[in-house]
């Protein structure tokens with residue numbers, strides 16, 4: 001067991017001691033990027049739990065993340081546009097934000113999961129857009145309208161504490177979802193993507209399992225959403241409900257390898273860093289074009305993403321070893 | 330009355346203007362194996378789809394063990410004890426045969442699945458071996474012949490622990506020797522109390538397996554009786570050759 005996990009343990013240890021090198025000159029900007037990477041990894045794994053496993057593509061993750069973020073932002077803070085209201089401590093508003101994501105998701109997304117086909121994808125996209133419009137148009141004195149809610153309280157201060165917070169959340173999410181993915185529940189979800197009728201024909205209510213996957217997805221999206229919002233210390237509709245955020249999440253999951261949890265986790269960090277270093281060359285439309293090209297490439301060449309490529313490399317080495325053991329070359 | 334395992338009453342299914350199944354009725358006695366015969370396109374697979382709940386009938390009733398299951402979703406029918414094989418096999422492309430069969434044994438409950446209450450692989454392997462897949466258990470569907478894919482279908486149906494299995498052309502693509510083996514296996518299962526409805530173009534394979542035959546033509550019931558009598562029935566001959 002320890003042997004099999006050795007690379008993971010090394011990676012975790014490196015991640016944990018990294019901030020110790022900041023006083024020795026390790027750039028804080030990289031630590032900040034890793035925080036962003038952790039949150040994108042959480043969102044990508046959350047998306048993967050539902051969409052990567054079952055094939056029911058969610059365009060609504062910004063809805064879940066944004067709803068959670070807005071609820072905790074509004075309740076935890078009194079400034080700018082808002083009429084006076086009771087300000088609640090973060091210990092209360094964070095769980096309420098997560099609950100809002102779960103409740104809103106169940107209310108709006110469950111019905112469309114009963115039907116096969118593109119309905120779930122369309123409904124999730126529609127609700128993201130509806131929430132976007134509602135927040136701008138309805139009672140802007142509560143939501144800050146276009147400008148959003150600034151100066152939110154922080155959960156922890158400074159780059160390094162935020163680094164550990166995001167890393168802890170990321171690992172908790174990764175371990176939890178990975179465990180589900182490796183269980184029979186995960187096997188059923190992946191089978192739903194392959195042929196849902198046949199899963200039903202083996203005596204399993206696919207709706208029951210899809211509901212559970214979505215619930216996990218909403219909980220983790222909400223959890224990431226509330227902490228992410230307080231880390232950024234502000235929330236506004238343009239950023240929260242942007243197509244860019246949605247595409248960042250989906251592309252992370254796709255290039256990492258859908259249905260594997262571990263792949264989308266890597267994808268989240270990878271995309272964060274690539275985007276940062278390509279920033280001078282890739283903005284606006286170019287970023288979308290690059291996404292389109294990457295997506296087309298991945299779908300044609302390797303639907304299993306990095307995870308699949310890593311598996312291929314590993315099995316290539318194994319066959320080499322076995323062959324050389326057998327024939328002595 | 331109590332001797333009927335499953336009873337189909339006045340089943341009708343239209344696809345647009347085409348009446349694929351028209352006021353069709355039959356039943357299976359407890360302990361019986363029934364043959365369902367009919368020329369190409371006569372509605373046999375559609376009847377199976379209706380019995381499994383893959384299609385909703387326009388009218389008619391399906392009674393299983395005295396319960397009206399017409400409005401049950403598919404998974405509840407399977408849990409009640411009905412299973413089927415697909416005429417065009419539908420394996421899970423990314424799973425090796427043994428895991429594909431095991432999928433049929435995963436409980437329909439989140440907690441149950443977490444606790445790993447699926448059938449252990451040794452037992453699953455036994456089901457696979459019974460249908461002649463001993464050498465194929467770790468293979469992927471793309472590596473299998475059509476005949477072997479049909480065996481996988483049968484293994485998956487048996488793994489749900491059914492009371493009755495609807496077999497749709499499982500002999501197609503098998504050699505005479507293989508058909509013999511499969512026939513033997515099915516007859517053993519019958520002795521242990523398993524019921525069948527068998528659709529097959531291969532009348533030689535069908536003959537030793539079934540107690541009684543129902544014939545469907547253009548979606549309608551045309552004849553019913555023992556196999557030997559039915560194959561010499563004028564209406565049946567007309568349906569097949571006329």
Ligand SMILES: Nc1ncnc2c1ncn2[C@@H]1O[C@H](COP(=O)(O)OP(=O)(O)OP(=O)(O)O)[C@@H](O)[C@H]1O
Pocket residue numbers: 344347349367368369370371372373374375376416
């Ligand atoms: N989903 C569908 N939509 C439209 N028409 C259908 C559908 N399924 C079957 N049909 C039509 O219904 C009729 C009965 O088809 P069915 O597949 O039940 O026949 P069958 O007896 O199983 O034939 P075969 O011996 O070739 O398997 C055919 O004319 C077929 O084209």
Ligand SMILES: [Mg+2]
Pocket residue numbers: 373374375416497
């Ligand atoms: Mg057919």
